[in-house]
Amino acid sequence: MPASLKDLRTRIKSTKNTQQITKAMKLVSAAKLGRAQHQVFESRQYSRNLDALVSRVVSYLHGNLNHPLLQEGTSKMACLVVISSDRGLCGGYNSSVVKQTTRLKEELDQQGFSTKIVCLGKKAFQVFARMRRLSQNKFGEAKVLTEADYMTNPSELLSGDGLVQVSLSFEKPTFEMARSLATAFEQLYSEGKIGKLCVVFNQFQSAMTQIPTSKNIFPVNPEHVVSTAEPTFEPELLDLLDSLLPRFVASKIFQSLLEAVASEHGARMTAMDNATRNGKEMERRLQITYQRARQAAITRELIEIISGAEAV
Amino acid sequence: MTESLRLEVFSPVHRILSEAVSSVYFTGDSGVIGVFPGHAPLVTTLKTGVLVYAQQNTSGFLLIAGGVAEVTGDKVILLVDVAETAEQIDTNRAQNALERANQRLSSSASDESIDKVRALFAQQKAQARLEAAQLYVNRKKSEHH
Numbered sequence: 376m377p378a379s380l381k382d383l384r385t386r387i388k389s390t391k392n393t394q395q396i397t398k399a400m401k402l403v404s405a406a407k408l409g410r411a412q413h414q415v416f417e418s419r420q421y422s423r424n425l426d427a428l429v430s431r432v433v434s435y436l437h438g439n440l441n442h443p444l445l446q447e448g449t450s451k452m453a454c455l456v457v458i459s460s461d462r463g464l465c466g467g468y469n470s471s472v473v474k475q476t477t478r479l480k481e482e483l484d485q486q487g488f489s490t491k492i493v494c495l496g497k498k499a500f501q502v503f504a505r506m507r508r509l510s511q512n513k514f515g516e517a518k519v520l521t522e523a524d525y526m527t528n529p530s531e532l533l534s535g536d537g538l539v540q541v542s543l544s545f546e547k548p549t550f551e552m553a554r555s556l557a558t559a560f561e562q563l564y565s566e567g568k569i570g571k572l573c574v575v576f577n578q579f580q581s582a583m584t585q586i587p588t589s590k591n592i593f594p595v596n597p598e599h600v601v602s603t604a605e606p607t608f609e610p611e612l613l614d615l616l617d618s619l620l621p622r623f624v625a626s627k628i629f630q631s632l633l634e635a636v637a638s639e640h641g642a643r644m645t646a647m648d649n650a651t652r653n654g655k656e657m658e659r660r661l662q663i664t665y666q667r668a669r670q671a672a673i674t675r676e677l678i679e680i681i682s683g684a685e686a687v
Numbered sequence: 688m689t690e691s692l693r694l695e696v697f698s699p700v701h702r703i704l705s706e707a708v709s710s711v712y713f714t715g716d717s718g719v720i721g722v723f724p725g726h727a728p729l730v731t732t733l734k735t736g737v738l739v740y741a742q743q744n745t746s747g748f749l750l751i752a753g754g755v756a757e758v759t760g761d762k763v764i765l766l767v768d769v770a771e772t773a774e775q776i777d778t779n780r781a782q783n784a785l786e787r788a789n790q791r792l793s794s795s796a797s798d799e800s801i802d803k804v805r806a807l808f809a810q811q812k813a814q815a816r817l818e819a820a821q822l823y824v825n826r827k828k829s830e831h832h
Binding site: 608 | 698700729
């Protein structure tokens with residue numbers, strides 16, 4: 376028995392303390408998940424209706440996609456928006472978006488794109504910064520942008536050696552946040568600075584399952600539907616698209632953000648639940664070891680006393 | 688009159704309204720549009736204004752600021768940027784906002800730093816808010832008599 380009784384007691388105490396923390400974190404995440412889930416479901420209705428509307432409206436162009444946001448970009452620069460979390464302790468949440476991003480990046484490399492990465496959330500940014508450090512053996516610039524930065528100059532999003540972090544509040548994602556990002560990217564796309572934009576995030580399915588997903592934003596490529604009788608457009612079709620498509624893009628980004636936030640809480644809840652369970656198991660084993668050690672010590676002491684008494 | 692139109696209003700964060708109505712009026716790109724059952728299919732952008740819908744015995748009012756609307760057969764779907772039901776509108780706040788916007792607009796001729804478009808938009812929004820609230824109050828009054 377290598378560990379002394381005192382050591383074992385301290386370890387048992389500390390596993391108990393850890394369990395309390397993980398249990399509390401689970402409860403907090405469960406409460407936050409409830410709210411986030413509600414938001415996701417509410418906003419899915421808007422985005423689903425908008426998706427359908429955009430698909431229908433675009434179908435009346437009859438393949439003649441003469442709106443700049445619908446056309447394939449000329450630039451061979453792709454930009455990936457990666458939504459991760461600011462905080463850890465959420466299981467595989469962050470690593471699964473990173474993996475998905477790496478896979479997508481390789482695909483884009485093969486298609487001849489060079490990629491820039493914009494991270495929403497600290498965690499993915501840290502991982503990519505470390506990857507860069509290991510592969511190029513140098514410290515890149517750690518660039519953190521705020522909303523004001525990319526609002527005044529959208530090309531800031533492509534700076535920082537192709538890796539930047541946008542700091543935003545995951546506690547309360549607002550549509551305005553998504554819209555300002557969307558506007559900045561829209562400008563970059565229409566100026567031809569990027570030819571492709573994707574978001575990578577965890578799609579929320581349930582507290583147990585989050586699916587790493589990537590969605591194309593630019594060029595805007597709505598689902599194909601068969602066009603029915605043409606409705607009246609006010610204003611006319613192309614002007615209508617001018618106000619429809621930016622909303623479509625903002626709604627996509629907003630929806631991804633909400634899905635990601637709900638997924639984060641779900642993932643953390645599950646991870647902390649597992650941690651609590653593992654903690655319990657560990658405590659049980661330590662308890663057994665402790666009792667065995669204690670019994671052994673008592674027996675040893677008894678033997679010593681008895682043999683001492685016999686000797687007299 | 689039958690309530691055979693389905694009116695659904697969504698904002699990016701909420702479903703605001705889902706009701707069976709007999710008619711709807713809202714401010715489209717080219718002015719106020721009235722929709723009755725059997726309206727021709729239409730897709731339009733929305734301007735800041737008041738949406739009025741009528742049901743059998745009652746009517747409702749919403750403030751709407753920007754968005755798109757689609758009319759198909761018996762369905763009217765509005766995807767709005769901002770919307771408030773008349774009950775939610777804070778008249779005092781709207782009144783203050785209107786005064787502020789008016790002030791900014793009148794001083795914008797001399798002061799270059801004021802964003803005139805934003806001020807105009809704020810003015811419109813405040814006016815529409817007040818209008819919706821007023822309509823709501825009027826309806827309540829008429830119900831009492």
